[in-house]
Amino acid sequence: MNRHRQWDIFCKVIDNFGDIGVCWRLSTDLAARGEQVRLWIDDASALSWMAPAGAVGVEVLPWSKSIDSTTVVARLAKQPGDVLVEAFGCDIPREFLALWVVQPAQSQSARCWLNLEYLSAESYVERCHAMPSLVSHGPAAGWTKWFFYPGFTPQTGGLLREPGLLQRMTSFQLENEQLRDPTRLRVSLFCYEPSALAALLAEWSRHGLAGQPVELLVTAGRTAHAVKAVLNQWKSDSETLHITWLPWLSQAEFDRMLWDCDLNFVRGEDSVLRALWAGKPWVWSIYPQDDGAHLPKLEAFLQQLNVPNSLKAFHRAWNTDGEKLVAPSAADLADWRHHATAARTALLEQEDMTSRLLQFVVKNR
Numbered sequence: 001m002n003r004h005r006q007w008d009i010f011c012k013v014i015d016n017f018g019d020i021g022v023c024w025r026l027s028t029d030l031a032a033r034g035e036q037v038r039l040w041i042d043d044a045s046a047l048s049w050m051a052p053a054g055a056v057g058v059e060v061l062p063w064s065k066s067i068d069s070t071t072v073v074a075r076l077a078k079q080p081g082d083v084l085v086e087a088f089g090c091d092i093p094r095e096f097l098a099l100w101v102v103q104p105a106q107s108q109s110a111r112c113w114l115n116l117e118y119l120s121a122e123s124y125v126e127r128c129h130a131m132p133s134l135v136s137h138g139p140a141a142g143w144t145k146w147f148f149y150p151g152f153t154p155q156t157g158g159l160l161r162e163p164g165l166l167q168r169m170t171s172f173q174l175e176n177e178q179l180r181d182p183t184r185l186r187v188s189l190f191c192y193e194p195s196a197l198a199a200l201l202a203e204w205s206r207h208g209l210a211g212q213p214v215e216l217l218v219t220a221g222r223t224a225h226a227v228k229a230v231l232n233q234w235k236s237d238s239e240t241l242h243i244t245w246l247p248w249l250s251q252a253e254f255d256r257m258l259w260d261c262d263l264n265f266v267r268g269e270d271s272v273l274r275a276l277w278a279g280k281p282w283v284w285s286i287y288p289q290d291d292g293a294h295l296p297k298l299e300a301f302l303q304q305l306n307v308p309n310s311l312k313a314f315h316r317a318w319n320t321d322g323e324k325l326v327a328p329s330a331a332d333l334a335d336w337r338h339h340a341t342a343a344r345t346a347l348l349e350q351e352d353m354t355s356r357l358l359q360f361v362v363k364n365r
Contacts, residue, residue, distance in 0.1 A: 004034045005082040005361070008100070010063060012090040013043040016222070018287070020046050021270035022160070023087050024058075025251065026116075029162045029354045031057030038075060040067075040096075049248035067093040076103060083361055084113045098139035112361045113143060119150040119159075119269045120297055121304035126155040130360065146364055150353055152304050157360075158353035159273055166348070169259050169278065176260060184242070185212045185262045190219045190271055191285040193226040196322025201230055201241065203327045208240035209263070210330040216241060217257060220248045263333070279344040281336035283311075286319055295319070305343050308335045 007030055011023040020041065027037040028051075040063040047060065054060070061071065072095060080103045086092050103111070115133075129149040135141055150157045180186070187209065191197070204214045218227050224245060249257065254271070258264050258278040266275045267285035275282035284301070286294045298319055302312050310332040317325035328336065 004036055006079045007035055007037045007083045007085060008081045008096075009037060009039050009085040009087060010090055010092055010096075011039065011041045011087045012063070013041065013046070016268060016287075017046050017050065018268035018270055019088055020044070021050065021251065021268070024051055025160050025162070025270065026354065027058045028055040029160065030358075031055055032162065033354065033358070035358075036079065038081070050251055052250060063093070067095050069095045069099070072096050072099050076100065082111055082365075084111065085116050086114070087116045088118055089115065094139055101140050101143060112365050113140075113145045114148050114357075114361075115145055117147060117149045119273070121152050121300040122297060123300070125149045125151045126153060129156045146360070148357065148360065152347065154350055158351055158356045159276075159347060160354065161277060161348075161352040162354070165277060169255075172256055172259055180260075181215070183213065184215045185209050186215045186217065186260065187263045187265070188217045188219070188257050188261045189223055189227070189265045191223050191226065191265050191267050192288065193222065193229075194285060194318055194322060195320070196318050196325040197226055198230045198233070199322060199325055200327070201227070202234070205238035205241040207327075210328060210333045213240045213242065216243045217246055217261065218243055219246050219254075263336075276340075276344060276347065279341050281311075281333060281340050283314060283318055288319070306339075307343075308332075308339055311336050311339065 007027075009023055009027055011019055013020050020043075023039060023041070024047065027039050031037050032055075035057065037058045038061055039058060040061050042063045044060050044062070047054075061075070076099055081100055084092065084100060100111070117128075128147055129151065131147045133145045133147065135143045135145055148157045150159060152159065185208070204216070208214050218224050227243070246257075255274055255278075258266075258271075258275055258280065261278075261280060264275045264278065264280055264282045265285065266272045266282055268287055272282070272284045275284075284298070286298045286301075288294055298315060302315060307315070310326075310328060313324070313326065314328065317323070
């Protein structure tokens with residue numbers, strides 16, 4: 001008799017919430033399709049607000065520097081693991097590997113070991129996706145690890161998109177469209193500390209956005225601190241800029257915020273993808289790196305999605321020193337809106353990442 005697979009996903013929280021955000025969405029999507037998931041994570045504190053209700057089929061387990069072998073033995077004895085995922089290049093603990101590799105093959109599915117990489121639109125993704133790597137040392141020497149790259153083309157691992165997402169979004173928008181103030185543009189802000197932030201807020205406080213007042217939804221954490229630092233330097237009373245300070249949002253609440261806005265400023269991997277699915281104009285704060293390696297990644301992303309020139313220019317300024325930042329006109333915003341809808345439509349024609357991942361596991365077990 002067939003049974004659903006047991007997945008062990010390892011996640012190390014580097015900073016911010018992108019790693020845990022992606023891993024949680026993947027875990028819950030797998031579980032919703034009948035798979036069983038153990039999410040091993042070194043700092044699960046963000047899940048208290050990101051996913052306060054947890055998820056059926058997902059067990060969150062602590063991953064300390066030296067993982068508790070007793071815990072591993074108990075979990076593997078209760079349900080041997082079929083699929084092992086090291087998210088974003090984290091190293092699976094030797095204690096876990098030593099026990100995992102000696103398990104007997106389960107039912108009809110032998111084990112599969114995956115390295116889930118970061119999302120990128122760069123050309124190497126198609127070349128490296130689904131490549132095997134022979135493990136040469138350690139307790140898993142002789143095993144094969146497979147590299148799985150999310151991406152924007154059929155030759156990659158695809159994009160996370162759970163079943164029913166668009167139906168939920170459409171239903172939400174129909175229910176809430178009458179509650180919106182048509183005289184204001186609603187803008188969400190989820191960013192790091194861009195140099196252009198002060199200039200953008202000053203522009204909105206004087207002129208609004210595309211000729212309309214702005215209702216700015218500021219997310220908690222680094223974004224709120226960055227905005228408050230700007231506001232402390234100048235008087236913020238304005239008839240064209242109204243600020244709402246948001247609490248920490250669950251992933252479901254964050255999605256609904258994106259669906260309800262006219263323009264979304266997002267950052268990192270998880271939120272930019274959710275902004276793409278929202279089909280609303282978006283601006284992406286790519287994670288900044290000291291050596292500037294993030295800028296070619298940004299360019300590849302803009303080229304892959306064939307964004308309008310005005311949106312390219314805005315992204316470049318938003319992600320650098322901000323000196324060339326030009327606020328979008330009404331025509332620009334309409335162009336961005338048309339592109340967001342078209343880009344989403346094109347991406348929806350491709351199979352989602354979890355479906356591709358499940359097929360990959362069956363093929364390479």
